[in-house]
Amino acid sequence: GNSVTQMEGPVTLSEEAFLTINCTYTATGYPSLFWYVQYPGEGLQLLLKATKADDKGSNKGFEATYRKETTSFHLEKGSVQVSDSAVYFCALSTPGNQFYFGTGTSLTVIP
Amino acid sequence: EAGVAQSPRYKIIEKRQSVAFWCNPISGHATLYWYQQILGQGPKLLIQFQNNGVVDDSQLPKDRFSAERLKGVDSTLKIQPAKLEDSAVYLCASRGSSSTSGKETQYFGPGTRLLVL
Numbered sequence: 001g002n003s004v005t006q007m008e009g010p011v012t013l014s015e016e017a018f019l020t021i022n023c024t025y026t027a028t029g030y031p032s033l034f035w036y037v038q039y040p041g042e043g044l045q046l047l048l049k050a051t052k053a054d055d056k057g058s059n060k061g062f063e064a065t066y067r068k069e070t071t072s073f074h075l076e077k078g079s080v081q082v083s084d085s086a087v088y089f090c091a092l093s094t095p096g097n098q099f100y101f102g103t104g105t106s107l108t109v110i111p
Numbered sequence: 112e113a114g115v116a117q118s119p120r121y122k123i124i125e126k127r128q129s130v131a132f133w134c135n136p137i138s139g140h141a142t143l144y145w146y147q148q149i150l151g152q153g154p155k156l157l158i159q160f161q162n163n164g165v166v167d168d169s170q171l172p173k174d175r176f177s178a179e180r181l182k183g184v185d186s187t188l189k190i191q192p193a194k195l196e197d198s199a200v201y202l203c204a205s206r207g208s209s210s211t212s213g214k215e216t217q218y219f220g221p222g223t224r225l226l227v228l
Contacts, residue, residue: 044219101153
């Protein structure tokens with residue numbers, strides 16, 4: 001079946017620290033992979049995506065690389081800001097465009 | 112571009128009552144999704160429509176949940192009768208090309224927060 005497992009939180013970092021949120025997936029076929037972000041009081045927004053192996057998605061300083069050999073799509077940012085405080089969801093979509101989400105990782109960045 | 116609209120934003124009902132949620136997707140988006148997001152969990156897909164046809168409803172509890180998208184535009188999700196464990200945020204999303212990037216992506220509405228007492 002299809003599923004996404006992501007690092008449990010909450011994660012608390014100081015401003016300018018390096019961020020990694022781990023995500024691994026199980027899928028039949030060749031999924032697309034996504035990171036969504038939910039800022040406090042707001043709806044889910046697409047942060048970045050990758051549609052095939054070795055693709056790197058990037059946006060707002062965040063990056064994630066689609067690793068087929070390790071079935072992973074870890075989210076990284078070199079220097080986090082207070083404004084990055086949010087809940088981050090890893091997700092995959094099947095070729096039929098069904099989406100499966102991880103449980104979310106809460107990030108708090110302190111000044 | 113206008114986003115995905117949902118109403119109501121909040122609903123409180125007692126168990127065994129019925130409730131309905133409405134979603135209006137972004138204009139021109141053929142694919143519409145309903146998700147259930149229980150507190151502390153990720154969204155779980157309930158049903159996916161392509162135009163007015165159901166693509167996937169394998170995780171929809173069909174004994175109490177129903178959804179329709181009669182004209183291939185807006186959609187309603189109904190729960191009848193509600194149970195305590197149905198307390199969650201119900202998210203609607205639509206999928207189509209972004210007017211800015213031209214790429215296909217999924218856009219979420221603000222959600223309806225349901226509390227069943």
